[in-house]
Amino acid sequence: MAWIRGAGLTAFGRLPGRDALGWQASAATLAMADAGVTPRDVDGLVVGYATTLNHLMPANLLGEYLGITPQVALGAAVGGATGLAMVAQAAALVDAGAASTVLVVAGEDRASGQSTQTSTNTLAQVGHHRYEVPVGATVPQYYALLASAYLHEHGLDPRAGLAPLAVAMRAHAARHDGAQFRTPVTVGEVLSSRPVAEPLHLLDCCPISDGGAAFVVGAGGDPRDVEIAGTGQAHLHQHISEADLHGFGARVSAGRALAEAGSEIAEVDVFGIYDSFTITLALLLEELGLAEPGRAGAAAADGRFDLDGPTPVNPHGGLLSYGHCGVGGGMAHLAEVVSQLRGEAGGRQVTGARQGLVHADGGVMSAHVTAVLRGRGGTR
Amino acid sequence: MTTDWTDGEPRIVVSACVDCGHRWYLRRDRCPRCAGAVTTTISAGRGAVVATTAGAQGAIALVDLAEGVRVLGRCDPALRPGVPAVLTFRAGTDDPVAVPYFEAEHS
Numbered sequence: 001m002a003w004i005r006g007a008g009l010t011a012f013g014r015l016p017g018r019d020a021l022g023w024q025a026s027a028a029t030l031a032m033a034d035a036g037v038t039p040r041d042v043d044g045l046v047v048g049y050a051t052t053l054n055h056l057m058p059a060n061l062l063g064e065y066l067g068i069t070p071q072v073a074l075g076a077a078v079g080g081a082t083g084l085a086m087v088a089q090a091a092a093l094v095d096a097g098a099a100s101t102v103l104v105v106a107g108e109d110r111a112s113g114q115s116t117q118t119s120t121n122t123l124a125q126v127g128h129h130r131y132e133v134p135v136g137a138t139v140p141q142y143y144a145l146l147a148s149a150y151l152h153e154h155g156l157d158p159r160a161g162l163a164p165l166a167v168a169m170r171a172h173a174a175r176h177d178g179a180q181f182r183t184p185v186t187v188g189e190v191l192s193s194r195p196v197a198e199p200l201h202l203l204d205c206c207p208i209s210d211g212g213a214a215f216v217v218g219a220g221g222d223p224r225d226v227e228i229a230g231t232g233q234a235h236l237h238q239h240i241s242e243a244d245l246h247g248f249g250a251r252v253s254a255g256r257a258l259a260e261a262g263s264e265i266a267e268v269d270v271f272g273i274y275d276s277f278t279i280t281l282a283l284l285l286e287e288l289g290l291a292e293p294g295r296a297g298a299a300a301a302d303g304r305f306d307l308d309g310p311t312p313v314n315p316h317g318g319l320l321s322y323g324h325c326g327v328g329g330g331m332a333h334l335a336e337v338v339s340q341l342r343g344e345a346g347g348r349q350v351t352g353a354r355q356g357l358v359h360a361d362g363g364v365m366s367a368h369v370t371a372v373l374r375g376r377g378g379t380r
Numbered sequence: 381m382t383t384d385w386t387d388g389e390p391r392i393v394v395s396a397c398v399d400c401g402h403r404w405y406l407r408r409d410r411c412p413r414c415a416g417a418v419t420t421t422i423s424a425g426r427g428a429v430v431a432t433t434a435g436a437q438g439a440i441a442l443v444d445l446a447e448g449v450r451v452l453g454r455c456d457p458a459l460r461p462g463v464p465a466v467l468t469f470r471a472g473t474d475d476p477v478a479v480p481y482f483e484a485e486h487s
Contacts, residue, residue, distance in 0.1 A: 241442070242405075
């Protein structure tokens with residue numbers, strides 16, 4: 001059994017002054033200090049890609065920088081799901097006895113290290129190189145297409161179907177010092193923000209951020225350790241033209257993670273759900289069974305995902321408001337759930353949180369990874 | 381292999397498996413479901429719009445062609461989900477080849 005022994009999450013935002021390696025090192029140092037380990041103790045190192053580095057050997061690069069000489073090192077790339085995939089791999093390494101103390105790291109100067117246009121072009125390469133990229137589609141446009149299909153199928157407009165999710169994430173971020181955007185917004189402000197790719201407006205889209213996140217995974221023992229009770233994945237398509245719009249893979253992935261944890265989604269107290277766009281969050285909440293089909297926006301408006309609601313989601317503000325620095329962005333959800341399960345979330349604490357579920361997707365709802373986490377007070 | 385718009389021939393080629401009948405759009409040597417051999421047909425260019433987006437980055441659409449495959453293309457910004465669409469091909473100034481362009485069937 002593997003545990004998260006340390007977590008490190010930097011503030012996210014447009015924060016010039018560090019390069020990708022600098023953000024990775026900052027987050028790694030926070031996680032190692034949190035776990036009470038030194039670089040010398042780390043015998044497994046797993047590092048996510050950074051678009052501003054575009055290096056073939058991210059783990060070796062960071063290992064050398066920090067003075068870590070692991071017996072296992074690997075880089076990873078499954079888009080936004082990379083962070084959770086790395087944690088799942090770290091847990092597998094620990095369970096297999098291949099390493100005892102695995103450091104999982106991501107960080108990037110995605111906002112200040114490149115132009116928005118460069119970032120947009122880089123991300124657009126998740127499309128098919130022959131049949132989609134030449135059409136000129138961008139990642140916001142791919143998700144806008146998913147939003148268009150979703151709103152049409154359910155007879156919804158963005159006011160009811162999408163905007164309340166952006167409002168809810170911003171309300172959460174107001175309670176976190178590290179969040180990029182902390183000023184509350186209204187449904188009207190979401191709808192009147194600049195159109196990025198109709199039906200998505202600026203406030204339906206996560207920002208591009210600088211930042212980093214890291215975890216130390218190993219055998220548990222400390223009361224603050226959080227058990228990785230189960231992980232699951234599903235990778236059913238890469239490109240939007242081959243996606244099943246009613247089953248992207250979230251349900252399969254979460255089912256596998258919950259089965260491994262011997263638990264059910266109704267037993268989860270706090271959720272970290274990937275929210276690159278409002279439509280991403282709506283589709284994932286509905287596929288995971290946390291909202292009825294077409295009702296995620298209405299549920300958000302009703303407060304279902306608030307701290308004191310029945311299914312608290314992203315108390316840190318998610319990608320939409322805490323920010324999105326790439327691989328580290330999807331790890332912030334896990335860092336938040338770890339804080340919640342330790343009872344250390346302060347003014348964001350979900351009362352009595354003992355079991356958490358984190359889910360991320362990469363590409364165009366392509367790669368799915370789920371982790372079920374349990375605090376020391378957790379049942380079963 | 382039948383050439384298509386990505387080769388400069390303004391047409392969409394639909395692939396089908398001779399063994400299991402599965403159909404797809406993205407070019408492959410074998411069937412992704414059963415590894416069967418591939419036969420190809422040229423789309424008649426009619427379908428139903430699944431999704432659209434329009435904005436500063438241009439208008440694009442997802443269209444389910446009558447031959448049973450889903451295709452991404454540029455489109456008339458007025459195109460909306462649920463309507464029938466017809467396929468043409470257009471090249472912008474920076475395009476090396478003409479790309480799929482969908483517009484409403486009666487426009």
